Amino acid sequence: MSDLTSLGAAAAAPAGAVPAAGVDPALASFIYTEARLADEARYSEWEALWDDDAKYWVPMHPDHDPKVNVSYIYDNRRRIRSRIAQLNSGNRHSQTPPSVLRRLITNLEVVAQDADTTTVAGNFVIYEYRFDLTVWAGRYEYRIRARGGDLKLAAKTVHLVNAGGPVSTMSFLV
Amino acid sequence: MTELDTSAPVGVGKVDVAALVEPDRVHGSVYTSQEVYDQEMDRIFRNGWVFVAHDSEVPEPGDYVTRRIAGEPWIVVRGKDGEVRVLANRCTHRGNRLCNADAGNSSSFRCPYHGWTFSNDGHLTGVPMRDGYGSSFHEVRDAMGLAPAAAVDSYGGFVFASLNPPAITLREHLGNSTVALDRLLALSPTGELNLRAGWMKHDMRCNWKMVMENNVDGYHALFTHASVYDAVKPAKVSHVPSKVEVYVRDLGNGHSEIDYAKEYSRLDEEFIWFGRIRREKLPNYVAAMEEARGAEDTHRAFVVGPPHTLIFPNLFLAEMNIMTVEPLGPGRAIAYTTPALIPGADEVNEKTLRRSEGAMGPAGFLIADDGEIGARNQLGLAAGSPEWVVLRRGEESDITDETGIVNHDKSAETPQRGWWKHWSQVLTGTTTAPDA
Numbered sequence: 300m301s302d303l304t305s306l307g308a309a310a311a312a313p314a315g316a317v318p319a320a321g322v323d324p325a326l327a328s329f330i331y332t333e334a335r336l337a338d339e340a341r342y343s344e345w346e347a348l349w350d351d352d353a354k355y356w357v358p359m360h361p362d363h364d365p366k367v368n369v370s371y372i373y374d375n376r377r378r379i380r381s382r383i384a385q386l387n388s389g390n391r392h393s394q395t396p397p398s399v400l401r402r403l404i405t406n407l408e409v410v411a412q413d414a415d416t417t418t419v420a421g422n423f424v425i426y427e428y429r430f431d432l433t434v435w436a437g438r439y440e441y442r443i444r445a446r447g448g449d450l451k452l453a454a455k456t457v458h459l460v461n462a463g464g465p466v467s468t469m470s471f472l473v
Numbered sequence: 474m475t476e477l478d479t480s481a482p483v484g485v486g487k488v489d490v491a492a493l494v495e496p497d498r499v500h501g502s503v504y505t506s507q508e509v510y511d512q513e514m515d516r517i518f519r520n521g522w523v524f525v526a527h528d529s530e531v532p533e534p535g536d537y538v539t540r541r542i543a544g545e546p547w548i549v550v551r552g553k554d555g556e557v558r559v560l561a562n563r564c565t566h567r568g569n570r571l572c573n574a575d576a577g578n579s580s581s582f583r584c585p586y587h588g589w590t591f592s593n594d595g596h597l598t599g600v601p602m603r604d605g606y607g608s609s610f611h612e613v614r615d616a617m618g619l620a621p622a623a624a625v626d627s628y629g630g631f632v633f634a635s636l637n638p639p640a641i642t643l644r645e646h647l648g649n650s651t652v653a654l655d656r657l658l659a660l661s662p663t664g665e666l667n668l669r670a671g672w673m674k675h676d677m678r679c680n681w682k683m684v685m686e687n688n689v690d691g692y693h694a695l696f697t698h699a700s701v702y703d704a705v706k707p708a709k710v711s712h713v714p715s716k717v718e719v720y721v722r723d724l725g726n727g728h729s730e731i732d733y734a735k736e737y738s739r740l741d742e743e744f745i746w747f748g749r750i751r752r753e754k755l756p757n758y759v760a761a762m763e764e765a766r767g768a769e770d771t772h773r774a775f776v777v778g779p780p781h782t783l784i785f786p787n788l789f790l791a792e793m794n795i796m797t798v799e800p801l802g803p804g805r806a807i808a809y810t811t812p813a814l815i816p817g818a819d820e821v822n823e824k825t826l827r828r829s830e831g832a833m834g835p836a837g838f839l840i841a842d843d844g845e846i847g848a849r850n851q852l853g854l855a856a857g858s859p860e861w862v863v864l865r866r867g868e869e870s871d872i873t874d875e876t877g878i879v880n881h882d883k884s885a886e887t888p889q890r891g892w893w894k895h896w897s898q899v900l901t902g903t904t905t906a907p908d909a
């Protein structure tokens with residue numbers, strides 16, 4: 300159930316994506332802030348970025364349907380709150396001490412837009428140091444909503460390149 | 474070499490496994506020695522019953538999934554006769570891995586290397602440019618089908634195989650653990666399960682036995698999982714032994730469990746094990762259950778809930794999840810977990826999926842920390858002294874009854890003592906008959 304037999308599929312960007320030049324600097328800045336808070340284990344500040352209808356999703360395959368398939372993470376707003384409370388407890392052993400993390404996000408594109416919500420996608424690499432150096436990579440997709448004068452994260456999907464597994468312990472904010 | 478490479482040096486002479494296990498302690502090298510590991514792969518995984526797949530993963534003729542057992546590639550496939558076969562995933566020509574997908578449907582498998590073709594019951598059916606083999610090839614061709622596992626049998630949809638001829642039948646191996654399988658199936662109106670939601674694959678940096686033993690360790694939760702109980706939600710029932718009717722049980726043959734049935738029955742409350750959901754929230758499921766099983770049995774199934782039972786060596790009935798473990802060396806294993814879904818019960822299944830993600834797998838609130846503790850255990854065991862791991866807890870309060878060896882203290886190490894006793898018997902070849 301591993302190696303070649305379990306290669307997942309790459310998440311494809313829809314046709315007509317707007318290239319980097321088209322991504323509003325405020326959106327890019329929001330994305331980089333989210334990444335930095337996750338990297339630096341600033342859990343409560345990270346949690347505050349989320350909107351009420353939040354969906355934080357790490358599927359095992361881009362074509363999976365959360366109604367019929369199990370995911371690595373499929374958090375609603377309440378589950379995000381619990382996840383953060385657990386991390387903040389100081390007893391989440393797999394993040395005590397927190398992994399040392401730095402991530403790079405690139406190839407940002409606007410892939411959908413409606414009245415108040417923009418969907419931005421891009422590629423990422425995360426370097427995680429815990430017992431040893433682990434490299435994570437994949438594609439992020441963010442749904443970012445303008446609310447009042449603020450931006451809020453409505454959804455974040457993480458398509459890991461190794462979602463086909465096996466996957467190391469992933470209790471940091473991916 | 475990274476910090477996690479903790480396996481002992483190879484080639485230190487033939488390990489005497491019998492000397493590594495005593496009734497109330499085991500030698501630390503059972504987790505770290507390559508030689509012990511090699512013996513386990515031979516005695517436990519190649520010469521005994523192991524869980525390989527579930528019926529629902531291959532429901533139709535031609536459906537297959539690929540698996541590894543003791544590092545060897547296997548295909549679990551349902552033939553057009555409806556029979557599930559376990560076939561070596563290795564071309565009989567020059568050894569190429571034949572089937573290279575996780576799962577699929579096919580009436581035959583064609584080797585990508587030189588094009589030999591095998592029907593899904595294992596027969597060699599096609600050899601390109603056959604003339605090149607001369608006339609005697611016909612005589613050997615019939616014997617060149619895919620190598621089957623020596624024995625395949627199932628219980629309640631759970632398919633097990635023994636790669637070499639087993640000393641006992643599957644039913645003899647399962648012994649008292651069929652009670653746990655029945656308890657799980659009693660939650661399904663049809664008595665069937667659906668294990669098609671996908672397997673989470675968690676790379677564990679510890680010995681495979683650490684993964685399995687920990688699943689029936691009732692001592693660790695308050696500490697390992699303090700962050701869940703403190704910050705997220707309280708435990709479903711008290712952890713204080715004198716306050717609850719929660720038992721641990723060595724079922725024999727290496728199987729063991731943590732059993733909440735008596736406590737739940739005492740409280741006579743349905744679904745304590747399922748977030749204390751009210752049955753009104755699951756109207757279609759309740760109706761289907763009552764129609765199939767009657768009101769009384771339905772109520773009982775909802776009260777006692779699913780099993781928390783380990784079936785030696787590689788299957789864990791994790792309440793509404795199924796876990797299996799694949800050893801990858803003394804210090805590495807993959808834990809595979811999938812939710813136990815109930816055919817037709819969508820209102821239950823969506824909750825089961827979300828609960829599964831919450832608890833299990835590499836990002837789960839529970840198992841991520843169990844994996845971390847496993848990795849640290851492996852690091853600790855690299856110490857040469859002290860040499861032994863102590864399993865005495867509850868030894869003097871164990872009671873033997875018709876269900877096995879029972880202890881009325883969830884934190885007793887009764888399941889671990891049962892595991893190691895059986896493990897030692899299998900590795901030293903001193904069990905050929907059921908020891909339940």
Ligand code: FES
Nearest residue numbers: 564566567584587
């Ligand atoms: S190895 Fe399969 S056909 Fe040659």
Ligand SMILES: [Fe+2]
Nearest residue numbers: 694697839843
């Ligand atoms: Fe645990």
